[in-house]
Amino acid sequence: MKALIYKGPRQVEVLEVPDAKIERPTDVLVKITTTNICGSDLHMYEGRTDVETGKILGHENLGVVIEIGNAVDRIKVGDRVCLPFNISCGFCKNCERGLTGFCLTVNPGTAGGAYGFAGMGPYSGGQAELLRVPYGDVNCLKLPPDSEDKENDYVMLSDVFPTGYHATELAGVKSGDSVVIYGAGPVGLMAAYSAQLKGASKVMVVDTHKDRLALAEKIGAIAIDDGEGNAVAQILELTKGQGADRGCECVGYQCCNQHNIEVPNLTMNNLVNSVAATGTLGVVGVFIPKDPGAEDKLAKQGQIAFDFGKFWMKGQKMATGQANVKAYNRKLRDLITADLAKPSFIISHELPLIQAPEAYKHFDARDQGWTKVVLKP
Numbered sequence: 001m002k003a004l005i006y007k008g009p010r011q012v013e014v015l016e017v018p019d020a021k022i023e024r025p026t027d028v029l030v031k032i033t034t035t036n037i038c039g040s041d042l043h044m045y046e047g048r049t050d051v052e053t054g055k056i057l058g059h060e061n062l063g064v065v066i067e068i069g070n071a072v073d074r075i076k077v078g079d080r081v082c083l084p085f086n087i088s089c090g091f092c093k094n095c096e097r098g099l100t101g102f103c104l105t106v107n108p109g110t111a112g113g114a115y116g117f118a119g120m121g122p123y124s125g126g127q128a129e130l131l132r133v134p135y136g137d138v139n140c141l142k143l144p145p146d147s148e149d150k151e152n153d154y155v156m157l158s159d160v161f162p163t164g165y166h167a168t169e170l171a172g173v174k175s176g177d178s179v180v181i182y183g184a185g186p187v188g189l190m191a192a193y194s195a196q197l198k199g200a201s202k203v204m205v206v207d208t209h210k211d212r213l214a215l216a217e218k219i220g221a222i223a224i225d226d227g228e229g230n231a232v233a234q235i236l237e238l239t240k241g242q243g244a245d246r247g248c249e250c251v252g253y254q255c256c257n258q259h260n261i262e263v264p265n266l267t268m269n270n271l272v273n274s275v276a277a278t279g280t281l282g283v284v285g286v287f288i289p290k291d292p293g294a295e296d297k298l299a300k301q302g303q304i305a306f307d308f309g310k311f312w313m314k315g316q317k318m319a320t321g322q323a324n325v326k327a328y329n330r331k332l333r334d335l336i337t338a339d340l341a342k343p344s345f346i347i348s349h350e351l352p353l354i355q356a357p358e359a360y361k362h363f364d365a366r367d368q369g370w371t372k373v374v375l376k377p
């Protein structure tokens with residue numbers, strides 16, 4: 001099969017590799033029809049993780065089941081399914097509580113596994129023609145008959161739509177709340193969209209990329225261009241000097257200042273400063289325990305200089321981590337089916353898998369107009 005392989009920093013290639021196959025009786029084999037490039041892939045692409053060379057990338061996957069293991073009984077050949085980026089067992093202590101992003105079975109010694117990802121287990125990704133799905137009955141979300149027409153909407157259920165929604169859950173967004181979101185990448189845009197779906201009264205999205213901010217405006221959010229004046233000051237101005245009720249971090253450890261220089265504590269401290277006293281912060285942007293490639297001394301050790309005193313004085317709360325995709329994907333699927341959500345509005349490019357290396361280059365550079373790439377193997 002053809003697959004996109006990580007070869008080293010800023011080097012990926014589409015190569016012919018051995019076909020993915022059923023390895024355990026609980027596996028399902030999926031022929032991939034759509035697979036996305038994610039901002040999370042860029043941490044690996046840039047050489048800022050310990051991902052091994054030769055890994056097949058891709059954790060945002062949708063396709064058709066072409067084979068099932070002997071112990072699979074819910075999923076059938078021919079089902080069209082979307083796969084949560086987290087791989088989970090369904091029966092461990094965390095999975096039982098719905099915390100499938102922290103499965104204790106699939107990546108022993110760590111909490112959480114995923115396709116094609118650094119530190120998330122031995123699983124190959126789906127930027128390929130075929131994908132092996134472990135615990136197929138647990139990990140396949142079945143799609144309704146309109147799934148071919150709405151494929152570009154349903155594929156967002158693999159990660160960014162549930163992850164954006166998770167950011168708003170971690171931040172405790174309720175109807176009527178004002179919400180600030182750092183990052184207008186796919187995840188930040190989906191957080192803004194989720195806040196709108198929940199009935200937030202005011203959604204403010206911060207970034208410096210005008211094309212991305214324009215998409216935020218398109219869904220009714222207020223665009224805050226950090227390049228045109230301090231974002232925190234702009235948010236305070238819009239919230240009577242008090243700050244937003246809730247805040248979401250959708251950028252992560254590679255966040256930058258207006259000059260595109262990485263300042264690892266910038267979004268977290270901006271969040272503390274632009275959320276009101278007693279407000280809640282939801283952090284889905286990725287932060288990692290070690291970042292040897294960072295310029296910053298603290299960041300090399302996975303630390304940031306966090307304004308803890310201000311955070312404490314304001315009595316704020318914070319929640320963090322991987323999205324438990326399975327906790328939301330069924331309900332968000334039903335919103336798409338009912339035409340009440342259309343997350344494909346973030347897509348800028350639909351390309352064949354073979355053009356993935358070029359797409360990585362543009363998406364990584366955050367080139368104008370490259371907001372989200374879907375690949376069709």
Ligand SMILES: NC(=O)c1ccc[n+]([C@@H]2O[C@H](COP(=O)([O-])OP(=O)(O)OC[C@H]3O[C@@H](n4cnc5c(N)ncnc54)[C@H](O)[C@@H]3O)[C@@H](O)[C@H]2O)c1
Pocket residue numbers: 038039040041042043159160163182183184185186187188206207208209212226250251252253254255256257266267283284285286321322323366
């Ligand atoms: N928790 C999870 O389960 C989960 C899932 C998917 C992605 N993620 C993470 O979410 C983050 C965002 O993902 P994405 O796909 O949207 O990535 P992306 O890189 O496309 O978007 C990030 C955006 O943040 C902006 N940005 C950079 N510095 C900023 C700053 N100081 N203030 C405001 N905006 C700033 C960038 O201009 C960019 O538009 C990444 O860290 C990704 O790894 C987490």
Ligand SMILES: [Zn+2]
Pocket residue numbers: 038039040041059060085159160
């Ligand atoms: Zn992703």
Ligand SMILES: [Zn+2]
Pocket residue numbers: 088089090091092093094095096102103104105106
């Ligand atoms: Zn589990």
